[in-house]
Amino acid sequence: MFSLMDGFLKNDPFSLQKDILHHVEYTMARSRFSFDDYEAYQALAHSVRDRLIERWHDTHIYFKKTKSKRLYFLSLEFLMGRSLSNSVINLGIQDQYAEALNQLGFEFEVLAEQEGDASLGNGGLARFSACQMDSLATLDYPAWGYGLRYEYGLFRQIIVDGFQHEQPDYWLNFGNPWEIERIHVTYEVKFNGTVEEVDMNGEKVKVWIPGETVEAVAYDNPIPGYGTKNTINLRLWAAKPSNQFDLEAYNTGDYINSIVNRQNTEAISNVLYPDDRSHQGKEMRLKQQYFFVSASLQDIIRRFKEAHNNFDELPEQVALHLNDTHPSLSIAEIMRILVDEEHLGWSKAWNIVNKIFSFTTHTVVAEGLEKIPVDLLGSLLPRHLQILYEINSNFMEELKKKIGLDYNRLSRMSIIEEGAVKSIRMANLSIVCSHTVNGVSKVHSNTLKTKTFKDFYELWPEKFQYTTNGVTQRRWIVVSNPSLCALLSKWLGTEAWIRNADLLTGLRDHVDNTSFRHEWKMVKRLNKMRLAEYIETMSGVKVSLDAMFDVQVKRIHEYKRQLLNIFGIIHRYDCLKNMDKNDRRKVVPRVCIIGGKAAPGYEIAKKIIKLCHAVAEKVNNDADIGDLLKLVFIPDYNVSVAELVIPGADLSQHISTAGHEASGTGSMKFLMNGCLLLATADGSTVEIIEELGSDNLFLFGAKVEEVAELREKGGALKVPLQFARVLRMVRDGYFGDKDYFQSLCDTVEVGNDFYLLGSDFGSYLEAQAAADKAFVEPDKWIKMSILSAAASGRFSSDRTIREYAERTWKIDPCQCPF
Numbered sequence: 001m002f003s004l005m006d007g008f009l010k011n012d013p014f015s016l017q018k019d020i021l022h023h024v025e026y027t028m029a030r031s032r033f034s035f036d037d038y039e040a041y042q043a044l045a046h047s048v049r050d051r052l053i054e055r056w057h058d059t060h061i062y063f064k065k066t067k068s069k070r071l072y073f074l075s076l077e078f079l080m081g082r083s084l085s086n087s088v089i090n091l092g093i094q095d096q097y098a099e100a101l102n103q104l105g106f107e108f109e110v111l112a113e114q115e116g117d118a119s120l121g122n123g124g125l126a127r128f129s130a131c132q133m134d135s136l137a138t139l140d141y142p143a144w145g146y147g148l149r150y151e152y153g154l155f156r157q158i159i160v161d162g163f164q165h166e167q168p169d170y171w172l173n174f175g176n177p178w179e180i181e182r183i184h185v186t187y188e189v190k191f192n193g194t195v196e197e198v199d200m201n202g203e204k205v206k207v208w209i210p211g212e213t214v215e216a217v218a219y220d221n222p223i224p225g226y227g228t229k230n231t232i233n234l235r236l237w238a239a240k241p242s243n244q245f246d247l248e249a250y251n252t253g254d255y256i257n258s259i260v261n262r263q264n265t266e267a268i269s270n271v272l273y274p275d276d277r278s279h280q281g282k283e284m285r286l287k288q289q290y291f292f293v294s295a296s297l298q299d300i301i302r303r304f305k306e307a308h309n310n311f312d313e314l315p316e317q318v319a320l321h322l323n324d325t326h327p328s329l330s331i332a333e334i335m336r337i338l339v340d341e342e343h344l345g346w347s348k349a350w351n352i353v354n355k356i357f358s359f360t361t362h363t364v365v366a367e368g369l370e371k372i373p374v375d376l377l378g379s380l381l382p383r384h385l386q387i388l389y390e391i392n393s394n395f396m397e398e399l400k401k402k403i404g405l406d407y408n409r410l411s412r413m414s415i416i417e418e419g420a421v422k423s424i425r426m427a428n429l430s431i432v433c434s435h436t437v438n439g440v441s442k443v444h445s446n447t448l449k450t451k452t453f454k455d456f457y458e459l460w461p462e463k464f465q466y467t468t469n470g471v472t473q474r475r476w477i478v479v480s481n482p483s484l485c486a487l488l489s490k491w492l493g494t495e496a497w498i499r500n501a502d503l504l505t506g507l508r509d510h511v512d513n514t515s516f517r518h519e520w521k522m523v524k525r526l527n528k529m530r531l532a533e534y535i536e537t538m539s540g541v542k543v544s545l546d547a548m549f550d551v552q553v554k555r556i557h558e559y560k561r562q563l564l565n566i567f568g569i570i571h572r573y574d575c576l577k578n579m580d581k582n583d584r585r586k587v588v589p590r591v592c593i594i595g596g597k598a599a600p601g602y603e604i605a606k607k608i609i610k611l612c613h614a615v616a617e618k619v620n621n622d623a624d625i626g627d628l629l630k631l632v633f634i635p636d637y638n639v640s641v642a643e644l645v646i647p648g649a650d651l652s653q654h655i656s657t658a659g660h661e662a663s664g665t666g667s668m669k670f671l672m673n674g675c676l677l678l679a680t681a682d683g684s685t686v687e688i689i690e691e692l693g694s695d696n697l698f699l700f701g702a703k704v705e706e707v708a709e710l711r712e713k714g715g716a717l718k719v720p721l722q723f724a725r726v727l728r729m730v731r732d733g734y735f736g737d738k739d740y741f742q743s744l745c746d747t748v749e750v751g752n753d754f755y756l757l758g759s760d761f762g763s764y765l766e767a768q769a770a771a772d773k774a775f776v777e778p779d780k781w782i783k784m785s786i787l788s789a790a791a792s793g794r795f796s797s798d799r800t801i802r803e804y805a806e807r808t809w810k811i812d813p814c815q816c817p818f
């Protein structure tokens with residue numbers, strides 16, 4: 001008889017082949033005798049999905065059986081990128097698939113290129129969420145991710161005449177084999193309406209009579225762990241019109257209009273907001289947040305109630321993590337559920353609620369914190385506004401008892417901001433209601449304690465923790481850099497580093513071995529070749545593999561100072577032009593690579609992109625300069641572009657003004673790939689230096705403590721002559737578009753230079769010169785490269801997740817044994 005324990009699927013190449021062909025014929029409905037690369041990819045993906053589903057089921061049956069405490073990771077953004085290679089690698093059947101496909105006349109890598117990115121997020125926060133999911137699965141934690149299934153992901157960036165244009169990313173156009181639509185897992189989400197007080201068994205209770213109802217449908221995305229059967233779930237919600245009919249409209253005969261109105265409700269999960277800076281109090285964004293929160297909490301509470309009948313057990317069974325303030329309406333929603341629907345009474349509900357939330361903030365400055373106008377919230381969610389007022393008034397009472405009538409401090413700490421636009425301070429709400437407040441690096445956390453949330457830190461010092469970010473070595477080495485992966489396993493004598501990145505320190509033992517160094521160099525060269533080919537196809541620029549590949553890829557922001565990089569390139573060009581032929585021979589050739597998206601409404605960031613193209617146009621077409629300097633802008637930077645660019649970089653720049661980058665995770669990916677860093681002492685770089693030693697990277701610029709003082713000095717800053725000269729060149733139209741660039745130049749003019757480009761320029765050039773000097777000693781460079789990768793173990797998201805699990809969420813691993 002068939003044994004259920006064995007499962008259905010076999011993983012030998014023959015069985016895989018049969019399954020792929022099965023999907024060609026029956027899922028794709030193409031003939032198994034004739035199908036193209038895209039159809040082959042889809043069939044392949046479906047065969048992988050089958051394997052994921054089986055593991056997903058077994059994992060969840062086991063979680064349920066063991067009644068393990070669950071973590072629910074709530075995030076409005078996940079940047080998952082592609083799934084095929086990652087899944088196959090984590091399932092451990094890469095070689096079998098390669099063989100199966102070869103016999104069918106296909107190459108795995110070619111088919112993998114057919115997949116588009118899932119770009120359901122903006123930048124650092126969203127990619128970090130994806131890395132955390134990979135680590136949660138790999139480390140066997142009983143976790144679920146919740147997010148939104150935007151139909152339009154982050155816009156595609158195209159460049160026309162040097163200007164960024166945004167195009168919609170309708171990523172679901174060709175179907176998405178990685179999701180499972182759960183048409184029966186749906187919840188009603190309500191909006192608007194009024195709150196009425198009614199008599200219930202002699203007691204007055206508040207009842208929300210909502211106006212509009214929308215349905216949330218679950219789409220499950222299995223997340224496989226590496227080296228374990230555990231496969232966890234990322235549940236994304238999509239909005240669908242509710243089946244509750246607007247009876248009045250039907251009765252009055254307005255059938256067509258009522259159908260049209262139903263369609264509008266779907267808009268809620270339509271589009272990801274592409275601005276990762278400003279919280280503009282847009283109604284649709286608030287709707288998205290509540291839609292997400294309401295569906296997720298209904299799902300979580302339903303699951304809890306299936307196994308438990310007493311809400312007192314909630315804190316032992318459920319940890320809710322707020323990934324920034326975006327899902328913080330969860331606090332008001334769960335109070336509403338417990339008080340209004342489960343009739344627990346306010347104080348009992350509150351005692352439960354303040355034990356289950358933890359909160360991570362990814363922002364540094366107070367101006368960057370999210371606020372929601374009270375009027376907007378009151379009309380969309382009238383009952384929630386009452387609850388927020390009640391939470392605040394209780395908090396204010398408690399605070400007065402502790403600190404007395406210090407009205408300034410009380411008003412700073414209030415969840416409600418009185419002002420021209422009365423607003424809810426989402427960070428204050430999250431701090432008041434969470435048991436733990438996390439920063440994303442040591443310096444970030446210090447800033448939170450001493451500046452951003454000083455008042456709260458003084459009140460509740462024990463709530464504040466820091467858990468430095470990390471990235472998953474599965475995606476950022478194993479998937480994206482297979483040659484390095486093989487080399488690491490060979491010289492470490494084990495593949496165990498894939499689950500335990502601390503083992504990478506073992507590379508230090510081989511740093512003096514010449515054959516190791518030679519192989520290391522060859523791997524880098526191979527990756528540079530791959531990148532050079534990509535650059536040529538994307539931009540038509542031919543680059544020399546002997547040049548130093550110097551990369552800055554990340555969202556375009558003034559504080560990240562891409563402009564400092566471009567000014568450095570202009571300075572380099574200017575020096576080359578004024579150098580005699582003999583001196584030029586000693587110059588290290590550079591390929592400067594910049595990539596990243598600007599928020600559509602962020603004019604200065606868009607001007608930076610245009611300036612980059614203007615400089616590239618001039619430099620790259622200057623025959624006199626040749627291979628000594630090239631500048632390329634890589635369009636549409638996303639996860640899969642990062643997978644190609646990062647392994648091919650010699651040097652990478654992380655040059656934010658100190659005190660502005662909460663953590664930064666790009667640097668960790670470059671570090672893992674043996675790329676040297678040129679950086680300021682900001683965010684996680686400070687901790688990277690602790691691991692790597694300051695001799696093995698190129699550090700420059702004002703320190704966090706110096707920045708405030710420099711700003712105060714303002715006009716008296718010592719800005720080097722070279723900076724003024726570069727600025728003059730741009731202002732004078734040396735790179736064209738003279739008028740267009742004036743306002744960009746104004747932002748760095750003495751007295752106005754908030755991000756301190758001028759005062760850091762001197763030390764920036766020195767750091768660049770030090771990098772040049774190191775590059776001409778290949779042995780020294782390779783050693784530094786090896787030591788960089790060797791120091792990257794601490795920056796694995798496995799370490800991050802373990803810290804959160806043990807200290808913050810208090811959850812235990814739960815490995816599916818069968």
Ligand code: 26M
Binds near residue numbers: 126273275662
């Ligand atoms: C807010 C309102 C409306 C629409 C979007 C937003 C929004 C979305 C993303 C605001 C901020 C968002 O992301 C912030 C972010 O990515 N922060 C980065 O987080 C990383 C992970 O912790 C850190 O490494 C970076 O330093 C930090 O900038």
